[in-house]
Amino acid sequence: MGGSNGKNINLKLKVWRQKSGKEAGHFAEYDAVGVSTDASFLEMLDQVNEKLVAKGEEPIAFDHDCREGICGTCGFVINGNAHGPMKGTTVCQLHMRKFNNGETITIEPWRAKAFPVIKDLMVDRTAFDRIISSGGFISVDTGNAQDANCLPIPKPDADAAFSAAECIGCGACVASCKNASASLFVAAKVSHLSHLPQGQVERKERVERMVAQMEAEGFGSCTVTGACSAACPKGISLTNIARMNSELLCSALTKKEGVAGDGI
Amino acid sequence: MSKLDSQTPGGPIESMWDDHKFHMKLVNPANKRKHNIIVVGTGLAGASAAAALGEMGYNVKAFCVHESPRRAHSVAAQGGINAAKNYKNDGDSVNRLFYDTIKGGDFRAREANVYRLAQVSANIIDHCVAQGVPLAREYGGLLSNRSFGGAQVSRTFYARGQTGQQLLIGAYQAMMRQVDKKQVTLFTRREMLDLVLVNGQAKGIVVRNLLTGAIESYEADAVVMATGGYSNVFFLSTNAMACAVTAAWKAHKRGAFFANPCYTQIHPTCIPVAGDMQSKLTLMSESLRNDGRVWVPKMQGDKRHPSQIPENERDYYLERVYPSFGNLAPRDVSSRQAKYRVDEGRGVGPSGVAVYLDFKDAINRLGKAAISEKYGNLFEMYEKITGENPYEMPMRIYPAPHYTMGGLWVDYNLMSTIPGLFVLGEANFSDHGANRLGASALMQGLADGYFVIPYTIGNYLANHKTEKISTTHDSFKEAENRAKSEISKLMAVKGSRTVDSFHKELGRIMWEYCGMSRNKDGLAKALQQIPKLKEQFWNDVKVPGDANYVNPELEKAGRVADFLELGELMCHDALERQESCGGHFRDEFQTPDGEAKRDDENFCHVAAWEWNGEGKKQTRHKEELKFENIKLAQRSYK
Missing domain, CATH: 1.20.58.100 (Fumarate reductase/succinate dehydrogenase flavoprotein-like, C-terminal domain)
Known part of the structure; x- marks a missing residue:
């Protein structure tokens, strides 16, 4: 079909196989032969899986969907790095031209107590949904809004909110943190909403509830090593964690007893 | 009588929706909590519907195939969302958005639905901003707009190249707020495998639990499907891997008519196919055509590097053929023109099945920083996939299946031919005719979910006796x-x-x-x-x-x-x-x-x-389209 300057390479894969959360897992070795360097990492796995299926074996299970780096579904650890060696890139956007012929690649799932393994490289990240439902929103029912331009927002604030809101919820931050902390994920949402005038009314309750939910889910504490931000495919900045901590402190110091926002 | 009654209320189109809202029956607040509603799919249409219905007090059960509702493929929409705000003072209005959409759809959409879509478009922007969706802004703090294909006004709101992501996360958060309030119950990793009818009315669904394989039944007083489009019938498309027709097809087999299945949109600007193992195609947003110029060499089989081809040997064919719309000609038209160039033997790249989208002039005019501010993430994505730097070398693009205008037939109330089954967003056929304009899919999904279904579903529930059915009923077992x-x-x-x-x-x-x-x-x-x-x-x-x-x-x-x-x-x-x-x-x-x-x-x-x-041939029914407000005309973008 003829893309750019693709050539073919051969690789050895060491892949984590685990039938279910209840059973023990192990590494299994596979040959990936004749992989086009134009293929994405997931397409390389597709190719390995097609051969496994043809032999009647179960393919390697991994979560994936949009394959353009935005849905946050895919993600596993490649040679010790969440989403692999390329900065700011999800595994679906990682292409095989970044690997050398003959290389051995080790692939394993996100490892965190709050992300139990479902099968092979699939993990359960529903803890993230529960954190969002504990306060990651602005309480406005449909039909209540004023004209959008009644509320000018300085461009720097809007841009800062956007940069935090870019989080795709993939979990690489948790997987790369030695404490399996979800601080960057939570901070991104706290920071997005607290930058905006619409988010002010419930900002104190929000940060308190979201942080409490994060702890209840079994994520570890943050020791600000910055591993999360370095692994983040969207480059979510560590300053968001500082902002979350200051929001939390501010809330604890200034909270009035008996006042609560909508549902929070 | 035709089997297809569009239920269009009649009267002047400008006041039709308002009049209809007044005449529809209501469900009083105390009764809303007695009704269960199933929403299948949690993209823009599904999540917004689940959120809005939950806010109103209905008991909502929301289902998705994904591990989290935030993964739905609306997340990947790049360019923007249209709304007739006329913030640019450049001549936009509800009427003009209505006109552009009907014309863009080549006069094959229902006027009444499209007019309503144009009317509620402005409410969508207001609501999303109130939710904290960080849409692009000017230095003065007001919202920014850009232009898009098929329109001569700037009415597209955007969040860099991630508009779909930001709007979806907004709708997802609104829905998760209702989950916290226990108005919405979430069922993830469930795939709808059948629709359940009792006495001819939609009363529930059967799903497969993708973790355990269990076949599960859920009952409701009405079912809302927002399960997206079917471009993956082509295998290679810009859709996500899990996008499928299955839910819609099962409903079709239970009696929901499938409208205009042949209306598919081939998007003009996608990264070309690179190999046999390719699993999907990636879109490069139409917004790029605001600043990028599309061209091919004038000479057949010209294999020179693009930088070696002088200006006078380039054919900027969209500007040549469509001088008034130029590079912003609508999608169907632009795609066909790309195909003509390739068929003429003037395609580019190693395969010869591509055309150039060139930013050189825009970079010279505005500077690299300004281009990066607008399209940075798209340029990065292009480089990751192709290994080529679009700041230095024109992008190679080619059309790819992207969106399906066809879908389950719905009436003005968005109800299918099965009473109690409502269909929203890309899964229905209603608003885009034979071609959808850019930045209109997000608009339609959110219009249906936030501003149409909350009214029309109440009217259905108030008009129909809703007997409670248990999932032990024979219809569920079958x-x-x-x-x-x-x-x-x-x-x-x-x-x-x-x-x-x-x-x-x-x-x-x-x-x-x-x-x-x-x-x-x-x-x-x-x-x-x-x-x-x-x-x-x-x-x-x-x-x-x-x-x-x-x-x-x-x-x-x-x-x-x-x-x-x-x-x-x-x-x-x-x-x-x-x-x-x-x-x-x-x-x-x-x-x-x-x-x-x-x-x-x-x-x-x-x-x-x-x-x-x-094994039996399907019956083709017709719904005649009447154009009373816009005169049928040959479409021209010249």
């Missing part, structure tokens, strides 16, 4: 058995070919004969090949593993089985529509300069297909 037996059948084949090999073969047939252009002979060939492929599939597909377990191959097999049936219907629909309109281009019906030639006398109607049982 549907469960159907789902189980299809799964057993798939597992029992134990053939020699993988699911993907069938899917790829189907995709090749569809692209060749029912893609960017179609003709009678090709469609006839496809109609011979698809049933054969279907037979092979059921005799030779190989699904490893167990059904009572996480089994992605089994999930794919079920979806491909439905795509095989849908593909056949698309070809029938394309064959019977003996005209060209929008994205449906029949070689036999074109103007002397290669534009789509409609036949308003014979085909100014919606074709809605009725399932008649396995």
Whole structure:
């Protein structure tokens, strides 16, 4: 079909196989032969899986969907790095031209107590949904809004909110943190909403509830090593964690007893 | 009487929706909590519907195939969302958005629905901003707009190249707030495998739990489907891997008519195919055509590096053919022009199946920083995929399947031909006619979910006696058995070919004969090949593993089985529509300069297909389209 300057390479894969959360897992070795360097990492796995299926074996299970780096579904650890060696890139956007012929690649799932393994490289990240439902929103029912331009927002604030809101919820931050902390994920949402005038009314309750939910889910504490931000495919900045901590402190110091926002 | 009554209320179009809202019955607040509503799909349309219905006090059960509702493919929409705000003071209005959408759809959409869409578009922007969606702003703090294909005003709101992501996260958060309030119960990793009817009314669904393999039943007083489009019938498309027709197809088999299946949109600016193992195609937002210029060499087979081809040897063909819209000609038109250039032997890149999208002039005019601010993430994505830097070398692009205008038929209230089954967003057929304009899909999904269904579903519930049905009812048992037996059948084949090999073969047939252009002979060939492929599939597909377990191959097999049936219907629909309109281009019906030639006398109607049982030909019903507010005219962008 003829893309750019693709050539073919051969690789050895060491892949984590685990039938279910209840059973023990192990590494299994596979040959990936004749992989086009134009293929994405997931397409390389597709190719390995097609051969496994043809032999009647179960393919390697991994979560994936949009394959353009935005849905946050895919993600596993490649040679010790969440989403692999390329900065700011999800595994679906990682292409095989970044690997050398003959290389051995080790692939394993996100490892965190709050992300139990479902099968092979699939993990359960529903803890993230529960954190969002504990306060990651602005309480406005449909039909209540004023004209959008009644509320000018300085461009720097809007841009800062956007940069935090870019989080795709993939979990690489948790997987790369030695404490399996979800601080960057939570901070991104706290920071997005607290930058905006619409988010002010419930900002104190929000940060308190979201942080409490994060702890209840079994994520570890943050020791600000910055591993999360370095692994983040969207480059979510560590300053968001500082902002979350200051929001939390501010809330604890200034909270009035008996006042609560909508549902929070 | 025709079986298809659009339920369009009548009266002047400007006040039709307001009058209709007043005349619809209401469900009082104390009674809302007694009603269960199922929402299938959590993209823009589904999540917004679940949030809005939960806010009103209904008990909502929301289902998605993904591990989290935030993964739905609306997340990948890049360019923007249209709204008739006229913030630019450049002549926009509800009427103009209405007009552009009808014309863009090549006069094959229902006027009343499109007018309502244009009316509520402004409310969407207000609501999303109130939710904290960080749309792009100017230095003065007000919202920014850009222009998009098929329009001469700037009415597109955006969040860099991630508008879909930001709007989806907004809707997701609104829904998760209702989850916290226990108004919405979330069921993730569930795939809808059947619709359950009791006395002819939609009363529930049967799903497969993708973690345990269990077949589960859920009841409700009404079912809302927002399950997206079917571009993956082509195998290679810009859709996500899990996008499928399965939910819609099962509803079709239970009696929901499928409208205009042949109306598919081939998006002009996608990264070209690079190899046989390619699993999907990636879109490069239409917004790029604001600053990028599309060209090919004037000379056939010109293999020079683009930088070596001087200006006077380049053909900026969109600017040449369509001087008034230029690079912002609508999608169907731009795609066809790219195909013509490739067919002329003037395609570029190693494959010769691509054209250039060049930013050199824009970078010279505005500077690299300004271009990066607008499109930085798209340029990065392009470089990751192709290994080429678009700041230095023009992008290579080519059309790819992207969106499907066809879908389940719905009336003005968004209800299908099955009472109690409502269909929203891309899954329905209603607003885009034969071609969708850019930045209108997000608008339609959110209009349907936030601002239409909350009214029309109340009217249905208030008008129908809603007897509580238990999931032990025979209808549920029958549907469960159907789902189980299809799964057993798939597992029992134990053939020699993988699911993907069938899917790829189907995709090749569809692209060749029912893609960017179609003709009678090709469609006839496809109609011979698809049933054969279907037979092979059921005799030779190989699904490893167990059904009572996480089994992605089994999930794919079920979806491909439905795509095989849908593909056949698309070809029938394309064959019977003996005209060209929008994205449906029949070689036999074109103007002397290669534009789509409609036949308003014979085909100014919606074709809605009725399932008649396995192996039987479906019945084609018509809904005549009347244009009372906009005069039918040959579309021109010249």
